[in-house]
Amino acid sequence: xxxxxxxxxxxxxxxxxxxxxxxxxxxxxxxxxxxxxxxxxxxxxxxxxxxxxxxxxxxxxxxxxxxxxxxxxxxxxxxxxxxxxxxxxxxxxxxxxxxxxxxxxxxxxxxxxxxxxxxxxxxxxxxxxxxxxxxxxxxxxxxxxxxxxxxxxxxxxxxxxxxxxxxxxxxxxxxxxxxxxxxxxxxxxxxxxxxxxxxxxxxxxxxxxxxxxxxxxxxxxxxxxxxxxxxxxxxxxxxxxxxxxxxxxxxxxxxxxxxxxxxxxxxxxxxxxxxxxxxxxxxxxxxxxxxxxxxxxxxxxxxxxxxxxxxxxxxxxxxxxxxxxxxxxxxxxxxxxxxxxxxxxxxxxxxxxxxxxxxxxx
Amino acid sequence: xxxxxxxxxxxxxxxxxxxxxxxxxxxxxxxxxxxxxxxxxxxxxxxxxxxxxxxxxxxxxxxxxxxxxxxxxxxxxxxxxxxxxxxxxxxxxxxxxxxxxxxxxxxxxxxxxxxxxxxxxxxxxxxxxxxxxxxxxxxxxxxxxxxxxxxxxxxxxxxxxxxxxxxxxxxxxxxxxxxxxxxxxxxxxxxxxxxxxxxxxxxxxxxxxxxxxxxxxxxxxxxxxxxxxxxxxxxxxxxxxxxxxxxxxxxxxxxxxxxxxxxxxxxxxxxxxxxxxxxxxxxxxxxxxxxxxxxxxxxxxxxxxxxxxxxxxxxxxxxxxxxxxxxxxxxxxxxxxxxxxxxxxxxxxxxxxxxxxxxxxx
Numbered sequence: 121x122x123x124x125x126x127x128x129x130x131x132x133x134x135x136x137x138x139x140x141x142x143x144x145x146x147x148x149x150x151x152x153x154x155x156x157x158x159x160x161x162x163x164x165x166x167x168x169x170x171x172x173x174x175x176x177x178x179x180x181x182x183x184x185x186x187x188x189x190x191x192x193x194x195x196x197x198x199x200x201x202x203x204x205x206x207x208x209x210x211x212x213x214x215x216x217x218x219x220x221x222x223x224x225x226x227x228x229x230x231x232x233x234x235x236x237x238x239x240x241x242x243x244x245x246x247x248x249x250x251x252x253x254x255x256x257x258x259x260x261x262x263x264x265x266x267x268x269x270x271x272x273x274x275x276x277x278x279x280x281x282x283x284x285x286x287x288x289x290x291x292x293x294x295x296x297x298x299x300x301x302x303x304x305x306x307x308x309x310x311x312x313x314x315x316x317x318x319x320x321x322x323x324x325x326x327x328x329x330x331x332x333x334x335x336x337x338x339x340x341x342x343x344x345x346x347x348x349x350x351x352x353x354x355x356x357x358x359x360x361x362x363x364x365x366x367x368x369x370x371x372x373x374x375x376x377x378x379x380x381x382x383x384x385x386x387x388x389x390x391x392x393x394x395x396x397x398x399x400x401x402x403x404x405x406x407x408x409x410x411x412x413x414x415x416x417x418x419x420x421x422x423x424x425x426x427x428x429x430x431x432x433x434x435x436x437x438x439x440x441x442x443x444x445x446x447x448x449x450x451x452x453x454x455x456x457x458x459x460x461x462x463x464x465x466x467x468x469x470x471x472x473x474x475x476x477x478x479x480x481x482x
Numbered sequence: 483x484x485x486x487x488x489x490x491x492x493x494x495x496x497x498x499x500x501x502x503x504x505x506x507x508x509x510x511x512x513x514x515x516x517x518x519x520x521x522x523x524x525x526x527x528x529x530x531x532x533x534x535x536x537x538x539x540x541x542x543x544x545x546x547x548x549x550x551x552x553x554x555x556x557x558x559x560x561x562x563x564x565x566x567x568x569x570x571x572x573x574x575x576x577x578x579x580x581x582x583x584x585x586x587x588x589x590x591x592x593x594x595x596x597x598x599x600x601x602x603x604x605x606x607x608x609x610x611x612x613x614x615x616x617x618x619x620x621x622x623x624x625x626x627x628x629x630x631x632x633x634x635x636x637x638x639x640x641x642x643x644x645x646x647x648x649x650x651x652x653x654x655x656x657x658x659x660x661x662x663x664x665x666x667x668x669x670x671x672x673x674x675x676x677x678x679x680x681x682x683x684x685x686x687x688x689x690x691x692x693x694x695x696x697x698x699x700x701x702x703x704x705x706x707x708x709x710x711x712x713x714x715x716x717x718x719x720x721x722x723x724x725x726x727x728x729x730x731x732x733x734x735x736x737x738x739x740x741x742x743x744x745x746x747x748x749x750x751x752x753x754x755x756x757x758x759x760x761x762x763x764x765x766x767x768x769x770x771x772x773x774x775x776x777x778x779x780x781x782x783x784x785x786x787x788x789x790x791x792x793x794x795x796x797x798x799x800x801x802x803x804x805x806x807x808x809x810x811x812x813x814x815x816x817x818x819x820x821x822x823x824x825x826x827x828x829x830x831x832x833x834x835x836x837x838x839x840x841x842x843x844x
Binding site for chain 2: 130131132133159160161162163166167189190191209210211213214216217218220221222223224225226227228229230231254256257258261262264265267268269271272275276279280282283284285288289292295296299300345346349350353354357439441442444446448450451452453454455
């Protein structure tokens with residue numbers, strides 16, 4: 121398993137530069153590093169000084185780099201889907217659609233990126249994967265995708281199983297399945313082995329994003345007011361997907377901003393060239409970060425503390441429409457998955473105190 | 483109908499600043515202008531100097547501004563879906579899922595943005611909508627979405643109707659539909675009025691993106707090599723979704739780049755403040771642009787000319803796996819929709835000449 125590092129901040133504040141310097145530093149330390157960019161254009165390669173392709177290429181000792189190309193990734197994944205289909209369906213349906221003709225729709229980039237990162241992580245070939253993405257809300261949507269899909273799937277299953285709809289179509293499920301699936305269908309369709317396997321991948325994805333030794337973000341900003349405000353916003357928004365933000369890379373600024381307490385701030389030099397920049401990058405990437413955990417549950421007192429820095433009370437909304445407690449902040453909703461002892465209990469109190477939303481359960 | 487203007491370029495090159503200056507200029511000219519940002523954070527409001535909400539607010543004469551908030555938009559759209567469901571289904575299925583608990587998945591931002599722009603366009607309240615988005619590949623995915631969805635839908639229908647799969651499930655379609663739909667189902671399910679209505683919306687979306695008096699992009703760059711290379715790449719990539727790029731806004735640079743021939747270049751001043759910047763913006767936004775059309779079909783000679791600047795021959799791939807000709811470039815695939823006289827004919831020749839891919843049909 122690898123450590124995945126990613127960077128959040130306003131465009132132009134130096135995110136890609138920090139990703140490259142981080143990768144160089146870790147490779148110098150002897151870690152096997154893969155540097156992956158989502159930038160389909162020539163920008164990242166020009167900055168790095170290497171021409172990139174869609175497979176990892178060694179560019180230095182311990183250092184590999186690549187550029188994700190989504191048309192290629194879509195084609196490969198489509199071929200896998202077709203193999204899968206050929207195995208299960210009596211008469212494969214998508215065999216007449218070719219990976220080579222598929223265009224990339226919004227959302228596919230993120231799904232394909234996550235899947236590629238998962239595969240590189242699982243390969244065991246790298247100790248660290250340094251990820252260069254859009255670094256904004258779109259990146260957070262990507263990291264929140266496993267939890268989001270998991271929620272939609274669970275909720276859909278729940279609604280489906282208790283619906284008249286389900287009872288109405290049930291008599292037809294077995295014959296339809298018999299007509300199209302090679303082996304028919306036995307038992308609960310949500311228990312199908314392939315569905316179980318995908319939910320496993322999703323569960324592992326959720327666990328990885330929450331675990332700071334698996335996935336971790338750093339904020340990047342310069343001393344421009346708007347860049348600082350954007351980084352602060354992304355800090356709070358990252359907590360909404362329970363991703364640990366471990367520090368601030370302060371790019372070529374003079375007065376380190378005070379708005380990021382209690383995160384460590386790393387001052388990056390104004391000098392040109394990689395040497396001094398690599399030097400200035402955090403030396404402790406491989407150590408457990410000291411940053412606050414996004415969520416902290418105390419079962420004994422029935423208390424859940426959510427770290428939501430950068431928001432004020434009126435930017436956070438707490439509702440309980442469905443069966444779960446929903447927190448809205450940073451233009452994302454998060455449905456709280458509570459540990460067994462708190463599950464099903466209702467919120468009796470909520471207060472917002474020094475960056476924490478503190479919920480009490482009955 | 484409104485003219486929609488959008489800006490493409492590297493992050494930090496001044497896209498949002500150009501969007502604001504453009505909106506101010508057009509409002510000064512007497513056009514009713516709506517300025518819409520996808521930036522969920524505080525950055526755009528700080529730059530504009532106005533606090534923004536999720537509905538248009540008048541900030542000056544003829545000028546309204548707003549910030550798209552995707553959790554809110556998702557909630558509104560979900561409520562519409564539920565009304566629609568209540569109308570057609572015997573027993574509404576999603577009634578137990580609440581818009582207030584839905585989290586935003588990747589791709590939803592783009593779909594919700596397009597839909598919001600479509601509604602503002604249709605309202606007749608604005609002459610111009612100035613759109614501030616991520617301005618990168620993600621924005622192009624969004625503008626390419628109507629054509630992408632249309633292709634998937636057509637291709638899926640084609641594959642479905644000719645499959646054994648379709649024949650296998652057909653005996654069950656009527657009884658299942660009878661059990662779940664209020665009025666049962668008659669005729670071809672792809673001919674259902676609601677499906678027809680959504681395909682109409684998609685067809686109109688495709689037409690709007692192709693029409694430079696409806697949707698038009700400008701490139702933004704400063705004199706940094708990487709910003710120039712990125713803008714050039716996005717120029718080519720925009721042609722892949724048949725969007726007209728009408729000019730280059732050259733931000734605070736000294737030597738206007740020569741790489742954007744034949745586009746007009748607008749030099750933006752280095753002076754601080756909006757006045758001189760607004761002055762320097764194109765004066766002819768409301769006129770038909772002189773930029774090359776992304777596609778040019780000559781039925782009489784059986785020739786199709788595709789404008790694909792910024793790519794060289796080996797970055798463009800031409801295939802014919804499915805029933806259509808597919809062009810791959812700029813990490814996007816485009817399936818050529820040919821006019822009736824050329825439909826079904828095969829490519830007999832392809833050459834790449836001064837930025838144009840020229841295809842000859844038999």
